[in-house]
Amino acid sequence: MSTTVQDDYLVCGEYKEQINNKSIEHPGFITFQHENGNHYFAWVNENTIIMRSEAYPDADKMERGIKAILKNCDLVERYSVIEEHGAHLLLLWGGGDHTKHTGNRNEHSEIGRSCPHKTREELNALLQFKGTDFANKVVPITTATKVTPMASVANEVVTKEPVAEIYKETVAPVKEKIATAASYSNDAVTNVTNSSSSMGWLKWLLPLLLLLGAFLIWKGCNKKEVDVVAPVISNDTTSNVVAPAVQKxxxxxxxxxxxxxxxxxxxxxxxxxxxxxxxxxxxxxxxxxxxxxxxxxxxxxxxxxxxxxxxxxxxxxxxxxxxxxxxxxxxxxxxxxxxxxxxxxxxxxxxxxxxxxxxxxxxxxxxxxxxxxxxxxxxxxxxxxxxxxxxxxxxxxxxxxxxxxxxxxxxxxxxxxxx
Missing domain, CATH: 3.30.1330.60 (OmpA-like domain)
Structure with a gap:
């Protein structure tokens, strides 16, 4: 049941909830029947979703969908990258002439798409398990960004710092830079004073430049912060709803x-x-x-x-x-x-x-x-x-x-x- 309409896809969270439903017949795939009655699969690498399938009305048609993925997943020309709502998605195409991709999408059908990712680098990382050359051909990376395989990223535990703590830790190093600049300025005055008289004009120029640098650092430190409203996370276990605060x-x-x-x-x-x-x-x-x-x-x-x-x-x-x-x-x-x-x-x-x-x-x-x-x-x-x-x-x-x-x-x- 191939289509170019995204409405037949479930959101990624639904596939991730089924990540343990590994297919015995098709290693590297998960399969499940949703409560809506339709059948779905996903091409996975360990616990990372590579491609989601659309809805299939029965298991036989889903089986053909899996075979279509297997037939096309090694062909670089079968992939494309799109951007929707600020997110990047990797698409896989099938149908038409399987020996050569013409570039005319009307001759091909979309058979799977990735979860939304913030950057092209993340899409590239999805395919690193198939080799760096393959991943770079499918999703060329123009910047010198280090790509971390998604399988590793998926297993990392992300810890979010409270906003107040992030602010505190950001300001401290800046203050150190100001102190360092001021100290360096005093040292420079002493050194220049002891230099030869023929270069005496430097004793005025160099300290001024250093003080100007310290001023610019201070100015950047005092730049107005952008207000960030931290989400209110409820710890209440007795009520199903917790308001962000008790407003008037x-x-x-x-x-x-x-x-x-x-x-x-x-x-x-x-x-x-x-x-x-x-x-x-x-x-x-x-x-x-x-x-x-x-x-x-x-x-x-x-x-x-x-x-x-x-x-x-x-x-x-x-x-x-x-x-x-x-x-x-x-x-x-x-x-x-x-x-x-x-x-x-x-x-x-x-x-x-x-x-x-x-x-x-x-x-x-x-x-x-x-x-x-x-x-x-x-x-x-x-x-x-x-x-x-x-x-x-x-x-x-x-x-x-x-x-x-x-x-x-x-x-x-x-x-x-x-x-």
Missing amino acids: VTVDTVTGVVNYDLGAATDLDLGSGVKLTGIAKDGFENTLVNFIKIGKIDTVNKKANWFNLHDVQFVSGKTTYATPKALQQIKNVGAILKANPNVVIKLGGYTDISGDAAKNKALSDSRAKQVMKDLIANGAAVNQIKEAVGYGSEFAEAKLGDKEGMARDRKTAAKVAAM
Whole structure:
């Protein structure tokens, strides 16, 4: 079932979850049947995904897909590199004349593609196990970048430093440079003073140059830092949703709409010329993007890393959005997911403790699925939303009568499930 449409691929996280389903008949491949009923495979090198397959309706057709990969994977001319949403992907083509690639893609079918990677060097590293010459022919590297085989990279544990610590460790060496420059300047004055009188003019020029260098270092050190909002990672094990912080709120006593104080509006650059405007500094959009950049999925505590979509609120008892801000936030999130095709999220709907628990759960489930539907309509791929579930009042924290607390309990939230 070859096609040039990427929609038939699952996101990479789905293939990585099946990495242990190694094929006995075809070493170097994993095979599995997804919950959607379709069959998939991936060409792998140890625990690294080289190529993903698209969906196959049955095992026999999947078998033919594997054979197509085996038939073409050693042919340099069968590969191509594309860039989508700022990510680089390696494609493998089959069909047409198998003895010579004509360059006309209409005569060939896409039979596999890699996971998205940030650079061409990473794509080159994918194929290093087939030999450096082969990898360099498929993905030429123009810069003198050292390429690390992906099998080694996949086994490394990435440790992310807290932003504050990174800043501290960056400033310290600069201060040392300033001290060194100042010390060197004093030494230079002494040395030049003792030189011959015929070169006396140097005793003025050299110290000035050194002091100028020290000044430039000092100026660079005092350059204004770019604000980085670190993702808030929940350690709470009693609640399914943890807000990034307890923001100030005002509650409309008539409509029940909650207005959160999320900081000043900013622009959010998604790359590839896409920019979101009017985004609250501490809102969901900024939180999501920063988590994608520097966050880490908690694979132990499944209840961690949930963040509230503060503007996605509903009319009481309905699946209708309470304000236009809800759909605008959904459009923003759809754009973020479109710009990050490897990201998969889960959605949760929640109510306060009032009313019938069973009805609350059904209502929250309908609301979560409405948000999922609207995200897909606004740029998110179907396979980027793993599930949308209503939890009703199961995780409500406020008691009856606590109007502000109950307002906080009525929410829609999301977490990153894969990226």
